[in-house]
Amino acid sequence: MSVRRRTLRVLAGAVSALALALSFGSASASAADAKTGPAGKTVTSGWNDWSCKPSAAHPDPVVLVHGTFANSWDNWLVLAPYLVKRGYCVYSLDYGQKPGVPLFNGLGPIEKSAGQLSAFVDKVRQSTGAGKVDLVGHSQGGGPLPRYYLNFLDGAGKVGKLVGIAPDNHGTTVSGMSRLVDTVPGARKVFSLTLPGVEDQLVGSEFMKKLNSKPDTVPGVTYTVISTKYDEIATPYKSQQLSGPDVRNVVVQDLCKWDISEHAAVGTIDTIAFHEVANALDPAHATPTTCKSAVS
Numbered sequence: 001m002s003v004r005r006r007t008l009r010v011l012a013g014a015v016s017a018l019a020l021a022l023s024f025g026s027a028s029a030s031a032a033d034a035k036t037g038p039a040g041k042t043v044t045s046g047w048n049d050w051s052c053k054p055s056a057a058h059p060d061p062v063v064l065v066h067g068t069f070a071n072s073w074d075n076w077l078v079l080a081p082y083l084v085k086r087g088y089c090v091y092s093l094d095y096g097q098k099p100g101v102p103l104f105n106g107l108g109p110i111e112k113s114a115g116q117l118s119a120f121v122d123k124v125r126q127s128t129g130a131g132k133v134d135l136v137g138h139s140q141g142g143g144p145l146p147r148y149y150l151n152f153l154d155g156a157g158k159v160g161k162l163v164g165i166a167p168d169n170h171g172t173t174v175s176g177m178s179r180l181v182d183t184v185p186g187a188r189k190v191f192s193l194t195l196p197g198v199e200d201q202l203v204g205s206e207f208m209k210k211l212n213s214k215p216d217t218v219p220g221v222t223y224t225v226i227s228t229k230y231d232e233i234a235t236p237y238k239s240q241q242l243s244g245p246d247v248r249n250v251v252v253q254d255l256c257k258w259d260i261s262e263h264a265a266v267g268t269i270d271t272i273a274f275h276e277v278a279n280a281l282d283p284a285h286a287t288p289t290t291c292k293s294a295v296s
Helices: 003-033 077-083 111-130 146-153 180-183 187-194 206-211 264-267 273-282 291-295
Strands: 062-065 091-093 135-138 159-164 222-227 249-250
Touching: 062 077, 062 111, 077 091, 077 273, 091 111, 111 135, 111 146, 135 146, 135 273, 146 159, 146 206, 159 273, 180 187, 222 273, 273 291
Parallel strands: 062 091, 062 135, 135 159, 159 222, 222 249
Antiparallel strands: none
């Protein structure tokens, strides 16, 4: 086998291994819940209702921003109805699509995806008549993507709150697997060409350098970060936390020591985390989050 062919195989293996880890962590829990969901169609239960008008109690619509390898419905089969039941106008978008890859989104360059988020926020504001929206996102959708929108695309004036569930705010090591792209010559370049939205999230990426050249927060936006210490994708989990005057960092195990949610579960099915989302969206009526919140 030639050196060139051997190198290409190693590159492909490195990229495939890291992509597999990310896709499994991001999509496994939600896939278990999703029995149907044809490509191109948003399957909802009371959300993405474009006739919804925000109430006085909840004047800001909620925009849900899915994670990598997820989409606008499978990430939110539990949280979206949870918020609709509490009286919110709730919307979700697809972003970062790759041609020929159905259902698995969030793969395109994050800077481009942030433009899609910007357009969607404007659409929601126009439809509802709201001045601002609140953003709730999982993984990429709770950290680097909305923070880029806020910092670089003038989103701060259109957003009241950002709630990130397991967000890789400062880049991820993927439990050490990101070393593969730096150990194998050329691997990072291959990754950036094939899965740019994934490479953007790795520690040391040019995107992360640009994003974190700015402060963690922007004035006027309230931030909540909800993490699990069992996160195996956005690692180390403490790197998810933000610094700033209007930030609350929460670890679900500090609220319920029996919560064993990892990266996928905390953003797709963990109602303890979702109770904290509700508290973050409506702090004036917040109630303590405990293990009992799992069934409340």
